[in-house]
Amino acid sequence: MRRAVVLFTGDLRLHDHPPLRAALAAADEVVPLFVRDPAVARAGFAAPNRLAFLADCLADLDASLRERGGRLVLREGDPAEQVCGVAAEADADEVHVAAADSGFAQAREDRLRRELTAAGRRLHVHDTVVTAVPPGALTPQGSDHFAVFTPYFRHWSGYRLRDTLPAPRTVRVPDGVRSAPLPKAAPGPVPGGESEARRRLTGWLRGGLASYDRGQDDLAGDRTSRLSAHLHFGTLSPVETVHRARAVGGAGAEAFVRQLCWRDFNRQLLAARPRVSGADYRTRQDRWRTGRAAQADAAAWREGRTGYPVVDAGMRQLREEGWMHNRARLLVASFLTKTLYVDWRVGAAHFLELLVDGDVANNQLNWQWVAGTGTDTRPNRVLNPVAQGRRHDPDGAYVRRWVPELAGVEGAAVHEPWKLPEADRKKYPDRLIELSDGLARFRQARGLEG
Ligand SMILES: Cc1cc2nc3c(=O)[nH]c(=O)nc-3n(C[C@H](O)[C@H](O)[C@H](O)COP(=O)(O)OP(=O)(O)OC[C@H]3O[C@@H](n4cnc5c(N)ncnc54)[C@H](O)[C@@H]3O)c2cc1C
Numbered sequence: 158m159r160r161a162v163v164l165f166t167g168d169l170r171l172h173d174h175p176p177l178r179a180a181l182a183a184a185d186e187v188v189p190l191f192v193r194d195p196a197v198a199r200a201g202f203a204a205p206n207r208l209a210f211l212a213d214c215l216a217d218l219d220a221s222l223r224e225r226g227g228r229l230v231l232r233e234g235d236p237a238e239q240v241c242g243v244a245a246e247a248d249a250d251e252v253h254v255a256a257a258d259s260g261f262a263q264a265r266e267d268r269l270r271r272e273l274t275a276a277g278r279r280l281h282v283h284d285t286v287v288t289a290v291p292p293g294a295l296t297p298q299g300s301d302h303f304a305v306f307t308p309y310f311r312h313w314s315g316y317r318l319r320d321t322l323p324a325p326r327t328v329r330v331p332d333g334v335r336s337a338p339l340p341k342a343a344p345g346p347v348p349g350g351e352s353e354a355r356r357r358l359t360g361w362l363r364g365g366l367a368s369y370d371r372g373q374d375d376l377a378g379d380r381t382s383r384l385s386a387h388l389h390f391g392t393l394s395p396v397e398t399v400h401r402a403r404a405v406g407g408a409g410a411e412a413f414v415r416q417l418c419w420r421d422f423n424r425q426l427l428a429a430r431p432r433v434s435g436a437d438y439r440t441r442q443d444r445w446r447t448g449r450a451a452q453a454d455a456a457a458w459r460e461g462r463t464g465y466p467v468v469d470a471g472m473r474q475l476r477e478e479g480w481m482h483n484r485a486r487l488l489v490a491s492f493l494t495k496t497l498y499v500d501w502r503v504g505a506a507h508f509l510e511l512l513v514d515g516d517v518a519n520n521q522l523n524w525q526w527v528a529g530t531g532t533d534t535r536p537n538r539v540l541n542p543v544a545q546g547r548r549h550d551p552d553g554a555y556v557r558r559w560v561p562e563l564a565g566v567e568g569a570a571v572h573e574p575w576k577l578p579e580a581d582r583k584k585y586p587d588r589l590i591e592l593s594d595g596l597a598r599f600r601q602a603r604g605l606e607g
Pocket of ligand 1: 420
């Protein structure tokens with residue numbers, strides 16, 4: 158009787174799961190294992206919104222395994238110790254896992270390999286589980302990663318993806334491997350789990366995808382897929398998502414697949430430079446504002462009371478939904494890092510506290526992109542929240558949805574409440590700063606003339 162362990166990490170699904178398929182091909186019985194690592198909580202990464210989503214994912218994975226004759230085994234503790242313990246209990250000679258990308262996951266993989274090898278067992282690492290194209294598979298001449306998106310996208314688009322793998326029909330799990338109880342479902346802002354992910358993807362491919370190219374920046378229309386948390390937790394496979402979108406075809410699908418490429422782009426960058434989760438990818442010698450005034454500005458930003466309606470709408474949506482529209486993410490991040498000149502890490506940490514899709518690669522590298530310390534080829538661009546509001550929320554409906562003080566203001570006038578009579582502004586706050594003052598301070602800090 159041959160046995161194997163499959164360690165689930167950011168890939169909480171049964172469809173298109175290379176480690177599970179390989180384990181089932183090699184062994185008669187398989188232990189599907191998830192380890193809750195207390196180090197994740199110690200690192201401040203166990204945000205309640207994501208824990209609620211995770212609880213749904215684990216319950217759904219367990220239910221799908223039970224339909225196939227198996228079950229999920231849950232353990233708590235150091236992943237290397239737990240995996241070695243389970244492998245010994247099950248007498249499994251191999252362990253299968255998705256390839257790591259972040260520094261945290263790379264360290265986990267290294268330890269796992271060392272300890273399993275010492276115990277006479279093998280670790281099999283599988284790529285194309287959490288990305289469509291493996292990090293490092295595409296490189297420009299003279300570097301181990303792409304630093305600019307456009308050429309990466311060109312190469313990525315020509316890369317031949319592997320075929321999608323079906324979910325297994327049966328999974329036999331050895332008797333006697335004990336499991337901790339699954340976490341209790343907690344109410345979260347977004348339902349998790351592979352079944353929900355697949356329903357959502359199918360609905361999106363039939364509905365929203367076709368007009369995605371025209372609607373992706375429409376703040377009020379909410380015309381994006383909202384699949385980000387599913388891609389983060391791996392309840393959806395990126396390979397399958399790309400294949401299925403391409404099969405639909407058209408300009409909407411092309412624009413959507415391009416966004417999925419951004420995901421891979423960030424991951425290949427983080428895999429090559431794990432330090433950029435906390436350090437500037439390209440330093441601009443910033444001496445970010447600190448001290449009491451900067452802290453008060455950051456607090457107003459977090460609470461959605463900067464006095465710039467579209468910024469405040471985004472921040473309030475984040476607090477309420479654990480999600481924010483991409484256009485709003487760009488705007489609020491530009492406002493914090495450029496107009497207020499506060500360190501991108503302050504903003505990134507707040508996002509990670511609340512986002513259900515909070516993801517080290519996508520979050521830290523998008524923050525760096527906006528702050529100009531990342532891969533943006535125009536690092537000093539500053540987004541004007543009034544002009545952007547007028548452009549991407551022309552009727553003001555997004556602002557009115559999230560900023561009740563301004564709910565009675567009609568049309569685009571909602572983007573400039575300081576021009577309204579006092580009575581119409583209710584208790585909506587004054588602007589923290591004039592945009593021109595913020596711009597001048599930023600340009601001076603970056604040593605740009607004028
Ligand atoms: C400051 C800032 C912080 C961000 N933090 C995160 C984060 O923590 N986690 C996260 O998944 N995304 C993050 N993003 C990227 C993007 O905003 C979200 O992925 C997107 O808004 C999620 O909504 P959606 O699923 O409807 O996206 P769609 O527009 O439907 O896009 C489809 C998928 O493509 C990927 N994608 C889209 N835009 C980007 C992008 N710019 N970079 C990387 N991948 C992208 C996502 O996986 C997304 O689900 C951040 C962007 C900014 C500007």
